Amino acid sequence: MEAHKIIVAIFILALASSLTFASDPSPLQDFCVAINDPKGSVFVNGKFCKDAKLAKADDFYFSGNTYAVAFAGLSSENPGVITIANAVFGSNPSINTDILAKAFNLDRKMVKNLQSEF
Structure with a gap:
Protein backbone atom coordinates (compact mmCIF):
# COMPACT_ATOMS: atom_id res chain seq x y z
CA MET A 1 0.00 0.00 0.00
CA GLU A 2 2.93 2.34 0.77
CA ALA A 3 4.35 1.80 -2.72
CA HIS A 4 0.99 2.78 -4.22
CA LYS A 5 1.10 6.17 -2.40
CA ILE A 6 4.66 6.81 -3.61
CA ILE A 7 3.70 6.06 -7.22
CA VAL A 8 0.67 8.38 -6.99
CA ALA A 9 2.85 11.13 -5.46
CA ILE A 10 5.43 10.79 -8.25
CA PHE A 11 2.67 10.90 -10.86
CA ILE A 12 1.20 14.09 -9.36
CA LEU A 13 4.64 15.74 -9.19
CA ALA A 14 5.36 14.78 -12.80
CA LEU A 15 2.02 16.21 -13.90
CA ALA A 16 2.57 19.45 -11.97
CA SER A 17 6.13 19.90 -13.24
CA SER A 18 5.01 19.61 -16.87
CA LEU A 19 2.78 22.63 -16.34
CA THR A 20 5.65 24.73 -15.05
CA PHE A 21 7.50 24.45 -18.35
CA ALA A 22 4.57 25.81 -20.37
CA SER A 23 5.08 29.12 -22.14
CA ASP A 24 3.34 31.43 -24.56
CA PRO A 25 4.24 30.48 -28.15
CA SER A 26 4.22 34.14 -29.20
CA PRO A 27 5.49 36.32 -26.36
CA LEU A 28 4.96 40.08 -26.51
CA GLN A 29 7.69 42.26 -27.91
CA ASP A 30 8.72 45.20 -25.70
CA PHE A 31 9.65 47.55 -28.53
CA CYS A 32 9.42 47.91 -32.28
CA VAL A 33 12.13 49.58 -34.34
CA ALA A 34 10.31 50.56 -37.54
CA ILE A 35 11.75 49.24 -40.77
CA ASN A 36 10.70 49.87 -44.37
CA ASP A 37 11.98 46.65 -45.90
CA PRO A 38 9.78 43.71 -44.88
CA LYS A 39 12.53 41.20 -45.78
CA GLY A 40 14.26 39.98 -42.65
CA SER A 41 11.86 41.80 -40.36
CA VAL A 42 9.32 40.73 -37.77
CA PHE A 43 5.60 41.50 -38.13
CA VAL A 44 4.33 42.84 -34.78
CA ASN A 45 0.89 44.37 -34.20
CA GLY A 46 0.43 45.17 -37.87
CA LYS A 47 3.86 46.80 -38.32
CA PHE A 48 7.13 45.61 -39.79
CA CYS A 49 9.79 45.78 -37.08
CA LYS A 50 13.50 45.16 -37.00
CA ASP A 51 14.36 41.86 -35.33
CA ALA A 52 14.90 42.67 -31.63
CA LYS A 53 18.18 40.74 -31.66
CA LEU A 54 19.54 43.13 -34.31
CA ALA A 55 18.47 46.38 -32.61
CA LYS A 56 21.24 48.86 -31.71
CA ALA A 57 21.35 51.92 -29.45
CA ASP A 58 21.49 54.15 -32.55
CA ASP A 59 18.03 52.88 -33.50
CA PHE A 60 16.63 54.83 -30.54
CA TYR A 61 18.37 58.14 -31.24
CA PHE A 62 16.98 60.93 -33.40
CA SER A 63 18.54 64.37 -33.77
CA GLY A 64 15.92 65.97 -36.02
CA ASN A 65 12.66 67.79 -35.35
CA THR A 66 10.85 65.62 -32.81
CA TYR A 67 7.59 67.57 -33.15
CA ALA A 68 7.28 66.63 -36.79
CA VAL A 69 7.97 62.97 -35.81
CA ALA A 70 5.44 63.01 -32.45
CA PHE A 71 2.73 64.69 -34.78
CA ALA A 72 3.01 62.09 -37.56
CA GLY A 73 3.14 59.21 -35.10
CA LEU A 74 0.21 60.19 -32.91
CA SER A 75 -3.46 60.30 -33.73
Missing part, protein backbone atom coordinates in the same frame (compact mmCIF):
# COMPACT_ATOMS: atom_id res chain seq x y z
CA SER A 76 -4.00 63.62 -31.95
CA GLU A 77 -3.37 67.15 -33.15
CA ASN A 78 -2.28 67.95 -29.59
CA PRO A 79 0.22 65.27 -28.57
CA GLY A 80 0.55 65.01 -24.83
CA VAL A 81 -2.98 66.27 -24.10
CA ILE A 82 -4.87 63.87 -21.88
CA THR A 83 -8.63 63.84 -22.45
CA ILE A 84 -9.57 61.06 -20.04
CA ALA A 85 -10.66 63.57 -17.40
CA ASN A 86 -13.19 65.03 -19.86
CA ALA A 87 -14.64 61.60 -20.53
CA VAL A 88 -14.76 60.58 -16.87
CA PHE A 89 -15.72 63.72 -14.97
CA GLY A 90 -17.54 65.47 -17.81
CA SER A 91 -19.56 62.56 -19.17
CA ASN A 92 -23.23 62.99 -20.01
CA PRO A 93 -25.05 61.34 -18.30
CA SER A 94 -22.65 61.74 -15.42
CA ILE A 95 -21.01 58.79 -13.70
CA ASN A 96 -22.20 58.17 -10.14
CA THR A 97 -20.23 60.28 -7.65
CA ASP A 98 -19.73 57.37 -5.24
CA ILE A 99 -18.21 55.24 -8.00
CA LEU A 100 -15.78 57.96 -9.05
CA ALA A 101 -14.85 58.70 -5.43
CA LYS A 102 -13.99 55.06 -4.86
CA ALA A 103 -12.19 54.61 -8.20
CA PHE A 104 -9.94 57.65 -7.74
CA ASN A 105 -9.70 57.47 -3.93
CA LEU A 106 -11.28 60.93 -3.54
CA ASP A 107 -13.99 62.25 -1.28
CA ARG A 108 -17.43 62.97 -2.78
CA LYS A 109 -16.96 66.74 -2.41
CA MET A 110 -13.82 66.68 -4.57
CA VAL A 111 -15.57 64.57 -7.23
CA LYS A 112 -18.52 67.00 -7.31
CA ASN A 113 -16.04 69.87 -7.66
CA LEU A 114 -14.28 68.15 -10.57
CA GLN A 115 -17.59 67.37 -12.27
CA SER A 116 -18.65 71.00 -11.98
CA GLU A 117 -15.50 72.03 -13.91
CA PHE A 118 -16.79 70.25 -17.00
Whole structure:
Protein backbone atom coordinates (compact mmCIF):
# COMPACT_ATOMS: atom_id res chain seq x y z
CA MET A 1 0.00 0.00 0.00
CA GLU A 2 2.93 2.34 0.77
CA ALA A 3 4.35 1.80 -2.72
CA HIS A 4 0.99 2.78 -4.22
CA LYS A 5 1.10 6.17 -2.40
CA ILE A 6 4.66 6.81 -3.61
CA ILE A 7 3.70 6.06 -7.22
CA VAL A 8 0.67 8.38 -6.99
CA ALA A 9 2.85 11.13 -5.46
CA ILE A 10 5.43 10.79 -8.25
CA PHE A 11 2.67 10.90 -10.86
CA ILE A 12 1.20 14.09 -9.36
CA LEU A 13 4.64 15.74 -9.19
CA ALA A 14 5.36 14.78 -12.80
CA LEU A 15 2.02 16.21 -13.90
CA ALA A 16 2.57 19.45 -11.97
CA SER A 17 6.13 19.90 -13.24
CA SER A 18 5.01 19.61 -16.87
CA LEU A 19 2.78 22.63 -16.34
CA THR A 20 5.65 24.73 -15.05
CA PHE A 21 7.50 24.45 -18.35
CA ALA A 22 4.57 25.81 -20.37
CA SER A 23 5.08 29.12 -22.14
CA ASP A 24 3.34 31.43 -24.56
CA PRO A 25 4.24 30.48 -28.15
CA SER A 26 4.22 34.14 -29.20
CA PRO A 27 5.49 36.32 -26.36
CA LEU A 28 4.96 40.08 -26.51
CA GLN A 29 7.69 42.26 -27.91
CA ASP A 30 8.72 45.20 -25.70
CA PHE A 31 9.65 47.55 -28.53
CA CYS A 32 9.42 47.91 -32.28
CA VAL A 33 12.13 49.58 -34.34
CA ALA A 34 10.31 50.56 -37.54
CA ILE A 35 11.75 49.24 -40.77
CA ASN A 36 10.70 49.87 -44.37
CA ASP A 37 11.98 46.65 -45.90
CA PRO A 38 9.78 43.71 -44.88
CA LYS A 39 12.53 41.20 -45.78
CA GLY A 40 14.26 39.98 -42.65
CA SER A 41 11.86 41.80 -40.36
CA VAL A 42 9.32 40.73 -37.77
CA PHE A 43 5.60 41.50 -38.13
CA VAL A 44 4.33 42.84 -34.78
CA ASN A 45 0.89 44.37 -34.20
CA GLY A 46 0.43 45.17 -37.87
CA LYS A 47 3.86 46.80 -38.32
CA PHE A 48 7.13 45.61 -39.79
CA CYS A 49 9.79 45.78 -37.08
CA LYS A 50 13.50 45.16 -37.00
CA ASP A 51 14.36 41.86 -35.33
CA ALA A 52 14.90 42.67 -31.63
CA LYS A 53 18.18 40.74 -31.66
CA LEU A 54 19.54 43.13 -34.31
CA ALA A 55 18.47 46.38 -32.61
CA LYS A 56 21.24 48.86 -31.71
CA ALA A 57 21.35 51.92 -29.45
CA ASP A 58 21.49 54.15 -32.55
CA ASP A 59 18.03 52.88 -33.50
CA PHE A 60 16.63 54.83 -30.54
CA TYR A 61 18.37 58.14 -31.24
CA PHE A 62 16.98 60.93 -33.40
CA SER A 63 18.54 64.37 -33.77
CA GLY A 64 15.92 65.97 -36.02
CA ASN A 65 12.66 67.79 -35.35
CA THR A 66 10.85 65.62 -32.81
CA TYR A 67 7.59 67.57 -33.15
CA ALA A 68 7.28 66.63 -36.79
CA VAL A 69 7.97 62.97 -35.81
CA ALA A 70 5.44 63.01 -32.45
CA PHE A 71 2.73 64.69 -34.78
CA ALA A 72 3.01 62.09 -37.56
CA GLY A 73 3.14 59.21 -35.10
CA LEU A 74 0.21 60.19 -32.91
CA SER A 75 -3.46 60.30 -33.73
CA SER A 76 -4.00 63.62 -31.95
CA GLU A 77 -3.37 67.15 -33.15
CA ASN A 78 -2.28 67.95 -29.59
CA PRO A 79 0.22 65.27 -28.57
CA GLY A 80 0.55 65.01 -24.83
CA VAL A 81 -2.98 66.27 -24.10
CA ILE A 82 -4.87 63.87 -21.88
CA THR A 83 -8.63 63.84 -22.45
CA ILE A 84 -9.57 61.06 -20.04
CA ALA A 85 -10.66 63.57 -17.40
CA ASN A 86 -13.19 65.03 -19.86
CA ALA A 87 -14.64 61.60 -20.53
CA VAL A 88 -14.76 60.58 -16.87
CA PHE A 89 -15.72 63.72 -14.97
CA GLY A 90 -17.54 65.47 -17.81
CA SER A 91 -19.56 62.56 -19.17
CA ASN A 92 -23.23 62.99 -20.01
CA PRO A 93 -25.05 61.34 -18.30
CA SER A 94 -22.65 61.74 -15.42
CA ILE A 95 -21.01 58.79 -13.70
CA ASN A 96 -22.20 58.17 -10.14
CA THR A 97 -20.23 60.28 -7.65
CA ASP A 98 -19.73 57.37 -5.24
CA ILE A 99 -18.21 55.24 -8.00
CA LEU A 100 -15.78 57.96 -9.05
CA ALA A 101 -14.85 58.70 -5.43
CA LYS A 102 -13.99 55.06 -4.86
CA ALA A 103 -12.19 54.61 -8.20
CA PHE A 104 -9.94 57.65 -7.74
CA ASN A 105 -9.70 57.47 -3.93
CA LEU A 106 -11.28 60.93 -3.54
CA ASP A 107 -13.99 62.25 -1.28
CA ARG A 108 -17.43 62.97 -2.78
CA LYS A 109 -16.96 66.74 -2.41
CA MET A 110 -13.82 66.68 -4.57
CA VAL A 111 -15.57 64.57 -7.23
CA LYS A 112 -18.52 67.00 -7.31
CA ASN A 113 -16.04 69.87 -7.66
CA LEU A 114 -14.28 68.15 -10.57
CA GLN A 115 -17.59 67.37 -12.27
CA SER A 116 -18.65 71.00 -11.98
CA GLU A 117 -15.50 72.03 -13.91
CA PHE A 118 -16.79 70.25 -17.00
